[in-house]
Amino acid sequence: MRTVPVIGLPLACTDYAGAVAWILDKAATSSTAVAVEAANTHVAALARSDAAFGESMRAFDLIVPDGMPLVWSLNAALPPAERLTDRVYGPTLMLETLEGTTGKPEFRHFxxxxxxxxxxxxxSVFAGRFPGVAIAGAYSPPFGEWPEDEFERMTAKIRESGANLIWVGLGCPKQEHWIARHKDRLPPGVYFGIGAAFAFHAGEVSQAPAFLQRCGMEWAYRIAAEPRRLFRRYFTYNSLFVWYTLRDRMSGKTNRLP
Structure with a gap:
């Protein structure tokens, strides 16, 4: 799959159908762990500004453009015939993947x-919405510091479930670091850094209206909903994303991750 670097992050030039096809092929055939990330401006700017996070992101095999600003940056580097018409939003990618595995017992989700x-x-939501999808297991790790044997406990549950599509909702950047740093020890399958998708689909956090998502203003809705938690993050990393984008364009160079 073709990739184009956006402030150093290699983004896949794909849509939902292409991403799901790639994911299901890897889930069915890979004998190792494969890592997938839906990246927004926060992820992209953090990968550029934080060397440890940038190193973790280099371990990911597929990074799709979750935010519209990333789509706009991609399209600026693509010929008109290849430009994307939409982002690949992480929560929707999860639903599209579930839909694509309905009635296919060879695909099992964790x-x-x-x-x-x-x-x-x-x-409960997925059983009602996608009858015939195999949810092989689920596990809620303890909050705070994990005991020394927690990694073995988690991977044992994944392995015993037979899952080959593993949705990791530990929050960013914890989930990306966990996938990347343990990738060579994880049971085979496709691992997703899925962020807030769990809370969205469980009905615990509301998603921005579609028109705000299309115009790249989802961040404003999220800040209005959770200002104390999200204002600093969005202000910092949206600003960094704009700065790195302008700096790269003025220099005429495509910088790599640290």
Whole structure:
């Protein structure tokens, strides 16, 4: 799949159908762990500004453009015939992947992260919306510092479930670091850094209206909903994204991740 660097992050030039096809092929055939990320401006700017996070992102095999500003940056580097018409939004990618595995028992899903109550709601929602999808297991790790044997406990549950599509909702950047740093020790399958999708689909957090998503203003809706938690993050990383984009264009160089 063709990739184009946006402030150093290699973004796949794809839509939902292309991403799902790639994911299901890897889930069915890969003998190792494969990492997928839906990247927004926060992820892109953090990968550029934080060397440790940039190193983790280099371990990911497919990074799709979750935010419209990333789509606009991609399209600026693509010929008109190849330009994207939409982003590949992480929560929607999750639903599209579930839809693509309906009635296909060879694909088994595992939900890792979030509260027990959230995982219970998710499994109920998915069972009603996607009858015939195999949710093979779910696990809520303890909050705070994990005991030394927690990695073995989590991977044992994934392995025993037979899952090959593992949705990791530990929050950014924890989920990306966890996938990347343990990638060579994880059971085979496709691992997704899925962020807030668990809370969205469980009905615990509302999503921005579609028109705000299309015009790249989802961040404003999220800040209005959770100002104390999200204002600093969006202000910092949206500003960094704009700065790195302008600097790269003025220099005429495509910078790599640190």
């Amino acid at each position: 939900l890792l992260g979030g509260k027990e109550s959230t995982l219970e709601k998710l499994q």
